[in-house]
Amino acid sequence: MYAGQTPAEVLRRYHELTGFPRRMPDWATGYWQSNSYYTSQAELLAVAREHLSRGLPLSAMFVDFMHWTHLGEWEWDREQWPDPAAMVAELAAAGVRVMVAVWPHVSPQSKHFADLLDRGLLVHGPDGSLAVFAFADRAEPSGVDLALLDLTQPEARRFYWDRVRENYHDIGVRAFWLDACEPELSEPAGTLREAGARFARGHGTEFAGMFPLFDAQAIREGLDEIGDDESMILERSAWAGSQRYGVTVWSGDIQSTWESLRTQVGAGLNMMASGIPWWTTDIGGFFDADAESEDFRELLVRWFQFATFWPVVRLHGNRHPDFFNSGIFSSGGPNEVWSFGEKAYEVITGLLFFRERLRPYVQQVTDQSAATGMPPVRPLWFESPHDPVAVRVEDQFLLGDDVLIAPVLQRGATSRTVYLPANARWRNAWTGHAHEGGTWITIEAPLHIVPLFVRDGSDLTIDSSWFER
Structure with a gap:
């Protein structure tokens, strides 16, 4: 039990128990551009070059899922991403970091699958079979049963980081999007997903909720080992103590509605009061948007205004008007700041430059958070x-x-x-x-x-x- 005379005092004592936040790197307070998803190196670079040619501020570009060979290899698909090192270098020269999606799942087609199974580094179910997540993969668009790397084990965390380091960090990637970390598992109807998982540390009902903590631990301890304090981690979930690994949490694949925007205010403030100071939201929501409608364009502008005052500012979403029938490999259409008409573009451009002018203050506030645990928002x-x-x-x-x-x-x-x-x-x-x-x-x-x-x-x-x- 811990207590205090003020909310700030209570939260500080919580951080003394669970850890203080990592300092947010200076670059990370700028604007992050994303889509669901950029399908190739050529497409991502075209967007980044257009953004920069317009003289707009840009700090990060996102490489989302399906850029890989198979889940569980943590390697680039060289057909669509022929020279990622050159891409990262070009963007770095312009002051732009690359963030890459990293999932903890392992396809049966992964070259590492048999080895990980033999070494006992995959999560099992109560009957000894593998706990799985039924989802698409690059080579299996109709779906495949994906295993889950057991990141409660130090050996698994080491294996995971080694792959991330050699295929991403070593070529200059400095931000890691640890997606599907709840963890995503499939479960029979009427049961909890946690009940069907057996981790090395114990029963799923005890340890599944902590999985995002172990996921972040694997990456942060690897970064610390090589002296990197400039890289960022983005996750969809968190646990008590995630802040000590420098995790930024985003609110997931939310609907593009006014109700959802209103919900984001409470979601973000609750995260702040819960000791997770780095938080963000998909500007405009993730799905169910008609990008041509004036209603959505108004919503997008108001969402951008809201998001401009949080630690991380990130435009992300699938703008396909029929999201649920568009297919897993739908990139969703354009999602750049100039994609929503001149009226919205004018306002958003002003917000981007406002954020640039506000960044010294944002950095001051986030530095205070790292030192004292006081939430920035x-x-x-x-x-x-x-x-x-x-x-x-x-x-x-x-x-x-x-x-x-x-x-x-x-x-x-x-x-x-x-x-x-x-x-x-x-x-x-x-x-x-x-x-x-x-x-x-x-x-x-x-x-x-x-x-x-x-x-x-x-x-x-x-x-x-x-x-x-």
Whole structure:
């Protein structure tokens, strides 16, 4: 049991028990571009070159699943990715890192399968057969039963890292997307997936939930061994202590709806209060979007405004209008910032340049998180636990001590009410007007404006010019 006089004190004591966050590398506070998925080296480079030719900020490009030979080999498919080292080098020269999807599953067609089975490094079921995940692979689009590497074992973690290092890190990849780490397993109807897994450490009901921790441990300990403190880890799940391995968690394959956007606010703030300070969301949602519709384009802009104030800013999603019938190998169509019409592009471009100007402050706030455990993004009640109004506000948040954000979360809204926490004055970044704390105000918020306030006395000079190119 641990306790404290304030939320910050309670969370610090939690970190003393489970570990403090790793420092976020400077490069990682920039903009991350992704799609589901770029199908080839040529396609990814074409997107990156176009992005950079437009003079837009870019920090990372994503290589998603199916870039590999077989699951469980952790190697590039050289037909579609003929020279990944050259690709990584070209992007690095432009200041762009490459993030690669890494799954813990092993196909029966993997050249490592028999060896891993013989060495007892795969997860089994209660009857001694392999625990499996029925899913597609590069060579098996109709599906195959995939085994799961038992990362609760140090020997398996070493094997995993060695493959990741020699095929990705050694050519300059500096970010690892540890997907399907819940872990993904198939289960008979009416049973829990955990009940059908037997790890070396114990029963699935005891250890399956910890799998993302072991997954991150394998990569982080490998990085530490070679002195790399600049690489990032992205996961879909986490466990108590994941923060000590520098894990960034994203909220998974969420629907492209206004309801989903509203849910992201609480999801992110709950992660902050739970000791996981690096969090992000798929801007625009992952599926069920009509990229040509004005409704989705409005949603995308409002989602981008929300996401701009979190530790990691990442555009990702499958934009196929018939997602569920598009097939596992559907890349989903264009998902670049210029793909959604001129009106959206103009606003998003302003947000990208605003984020660049905000990055020194974001780095300052994330550095504070690494040192003290204080979350970089905070619910109002975290800073004002004795303010009876602040504790009820669920759709606003603070970035660090000085920046208050009230994202627009309703379709068609052009204004919203904002609560300004007590014991401070707050300056509207768009108008320059200062308001007393402890009050509600209503402000105009047409599509290009995200309601944004700066604490009076802050060194930040944020104003409307920060949103200009």
